[in-house]
Amino acid sequence: MNRRLFLQCLGCGATATVLTQTDLLPSALGGIQNACAFDYTKTLSEVEARYYIKRDEGGIECRLCPRHCRATDLERGYCGVRENRGDVYYTLVYGLPCSVNIDPIEKKPLFHFHPGTAAFSLATAGCNANCKFCQNWEISQTRPEQTDNIELPPQNIVDICRSRRVPTIAYTYSEPIIFYEYMYDTAELGHKHDVKSVMITGGYIEPEPLGVLLKTLDAVKVDLKAIREQYYRDIVSAELKPVLDGLVQIKKAGVWLEIVYLVVPTLNDSEQEFVDLARWIKANLGVDTPVHFSRFHPQYLLKNLPPTPLTTLETAWKICKAEGLHYVYLGNVPGHEAESTWCPHCGNAVIARRGYQILQNNLHGNTCKQCGQIIPGVFQ
Amino acid sequence: MSKVVVIRLAEKPDVSGLSEEQYRTLLYHGLSALSDGKPSRQVLSDLMPRGVVGMKTNCLTGRFNSTPTVLIDALTHLLIEAGIKENNIVIWERSNRELTKAGFALNASSFGRRCLGTDTNGVGYSREFYSCGEVNSLVSKVLTDLVDHNINVPILKDHSIAGLSGGIKNMFGAIHNPNKYHLTNCDPYAAQVINLEPLRTKQRLTVMDAVRVQYHGGPGFNPKHVVMYGGIVISADPVAADSIGLKIIEQYRAQNDLPALWQDHRPVKYLQTAAKLGLGIADESRIDLRTIHVDSNGSSKPGELFP
């Protein structure tokens, strides 16, 4: 992409979204398409992937995520963005995002991480899961040659963030684990220039690459899709255990962590599941870990289910509060009291929100202005 | 019963493969044998009475181990003889890059035989998902919108995950998300993919190139495990065609002291799954296999599957 045009786009007051083939998502381009011109590239990257081994019998085995895909010459892994070429494994999406926006950090959602600031958000094609409810399937469930990609190397991202005073880069929308190399290099470079990085992920990754990556990240939001293996198998096409292990690893590494749980009617919305979820979080991550319950809308392969009733979300909220979790939020219900952060000590609103908007910030540093209670998070 | 014709040169070809002329001869005899003596032009016009005919190639691996351009040229010749207009013939594949690398000349114009990838501007994938069992995919608009009939023209080879890459596996190239369906040796996915509505209803014929057979180390080109078989496999039944293809692969694996695919943890279970879905016959006892040898003068006679 022409960088000058790109900067113009970001400056024109709207989000610059670059998404899939025009016939898949014409509306996503919205007014930007008219306001700015994008130069898409058809070329895929050929940067050697990290975390794979060469097999004695030929071919490679990817060790980035628990799938451990095996690929012989010219074959790709499940995520569709890593390819064996002559027994060298390559990432095909390095520096090639298909979606770029400047979003409020609250949209990720990260509620305890620099509230009210912006995040330069990007994604490439591909994902290592296949959630039947995916809201970004047009980019996550496609191969990179099927999306319109722009050339945006790490240096350009960091330059844009610095010149536009955007404090954070968010790797988001699809599944950043599958563009690990691009994310890692960008985050590392960002740190050298005081630009933070946050990962918005399903958390389905091997411990070793996660451990290395965490050194470059400032916050992680994990979509914990359910607390049942069966759901992960049937609806997500992945496994629960590695995700739970990853959550504990993130917590132990001291990187700020928030969790989102998408409540899907009839599939993961029983009271017992909310109880189990709350107890697991309390026991393994602590009561100060924020949990966001968000509302399902029928799409992709789950068009037959209704949107989540507000009463179900409120049940989840009440159960988690009753189980002792301090920071429980409801997403996609603008105006609800559960959008705000309440001090667990004095009960006052420390951050009052409506949607992604901050209405009031009653924090003094990282303490409640009213009573001095420490509010966990990254606020300064 | 399903009929499968394996037609091969009586003499082993050299490594450069066959000429268009030789392919044409094989196709004349093979198609005729498929229909108990009808001329090839009638066989083709009976199968595809009018409309646009697609030919799905397998061009994953460049010039080696891809559908030969001369086989497609020979088929084009026969289709034109059968009354199909040249511009109503569409060679297609997942991407233009793959077609070009395999030696095909792209042509999306309204003159001459067309040749295009799904990634050609204005083509792309269907808006709606097609579903069967665990498979949910967008399908190439070449198949949904452009062609009325499809001839599957794969190349017979070993596949590191699926075990066999023949006609059924080749149709992974018609969907937008094939990488999601390589688990458990592609079973049941491969069968479910060819059961997606436009794939099932437009499929007319499989013409599988088995001139140079990669019996191990596929799907990429691996000269250590290639044998010159010198034939093609033809059938209107995609499952039966692949079942015979599998027999050929297994024979050469055994001859070269390699374990059978199921012993190599690559059982080709998707053939049974496809049969259960009613897509064709996998049981060899119910396949009417005709093997024909063609000599250097172009005359044919019944022969053995293996020399």
Ligand code: SF4
């Ligand atoms: S990152 Fe991709 S290629 Fe690697 S194991 Fe996971 S899904 Fe497979």
